[in-house]
Amino acid sequence: MPHHDPSAPAPLIATDLVQTYGDGANATHALTGVSLTVAPGESLAIMGPSGSGKTTLLHCLAGVLAPTAGSVLWRGADLAALGDRRRTALRRTDFGFVFQSGQLLPELPAVENAALPLMLAGTSRKEATRVAAAWLAHLGLAGMENRRPGELSGGQAQRVAIARALAGAPGVVFADEPTGALDQATGADVLSVLTSATRATGAALVVVTHDEAVARHCSRMVTMRDGRITGSYVHEAVAAGEAGR
Numbered sequence: 244m245p246h247h248d249p250s251a252p253a254p255l256i257a258t259d260l261v262q263t264y265g266d267g268a269n270a271t272h273a274l275t276g277v278s279l280t281v282a283p284g285e286s287l288a289i290m291g292p293s294g295s296g297k298t299t300l301l302h303c304l305a306g307v308l309a310p311t312a313g314s315v316l317w318r319g320a321d322l323a324a325l326g327d328r329r330r331t332a333l334r335r336t337d338f339g340f341v342f343q344s345g346q347l348l349p350e351l352p353a354v355e356n357a358a359l360p361l362m363l364a365g366t367s368r369k370e371a372t373r374v375a376a377a378w379l380a381h382l383g384l385a386g387m388e389n390r391r392p393g394e395l396s397g398g399q400a401q402r403v404a405i406a407r408a409l410a411g412a413p414g415v416v417f418a419d420e421p422t423g424a425l426d427q428a429t430g431a432d433v434l435s436v437l438t439s440a441t442r443a444t445g446a447a448l449v450v451v452t453h454d455e456a457v458a459r460h461c462s463r464m465v466t467m468r469d470g471r472i473t474g475s476y477v478h479e480a481v482a483a484g485e486a487g488r
Contacts, residue, residue: 260313275470288458291467339408354388357406378406
């Protein structure tokens with residue numbers, strides 16, 4: 244399996260993030276001074292109710308949103324200062340994404356869905372599909388490479404999305420409610436696959452969730468409310484497993 248380069252581990256560092264929409268009395272403060280460091284290889288759950296700011300924080304950490312104030316540093320670079328084109332390139336190479344619905348392209352078979360970020364980043368079709376097929380096999384989908392999303396179960400489709408996120412050997416994988424569309428048993432299975440696969444590559448994992456059962460799979464959890472971090476907790480058993488890999 245592709246591995247993130249261990250010679251270049253890097254924390255993802257957010258400092259005093261503010262995200263405001265609108266002006267004056269009508270302004271909405273989605274983030275109000277959030278500081279957070281994601282260590283190389285750790286798994287972090289960001290937990291909170293709807294409207295707490297957790298998805299906005301994820302989007303800022305991943306360079307999808309430029310914060311109103313504050314900074315996000317990745318490998319020494321301020322994401323907001325990179326410009327749209329470089330941030331887009333970074334999301335193809337250094338960051339991987341898993342969403343609630345999977346967001347697979349329905350007309351493409353599983354192997355091409357998983358290979359797409361690699362091909363967009365300039366990898367040859369042959370090599371990209373080889374890497375993608377290896378990840379699909381690693382995640383229990385050998386023999387399903389040519390199935391389209393409509394021919395897969397919800398859990399299988401999320402495994403394809405995980406393969407897509409990991410195929411480019413990212414430094415950080417961001418997962419936004421990755422089990423939200425799945426039943427409890429399937430969701431637990433997918434989450435186990437996601438955490439073990441990222442751990443095996445050395446990638447950090449950032450999971451946004453409102454479900455404490457999901458958060459328990461991660462080594463650390465921060466809670467949010469009203470745009471602020473209200474608590475931070477370490478799950479010792481999971482953290483010990485990450486430290487000992």
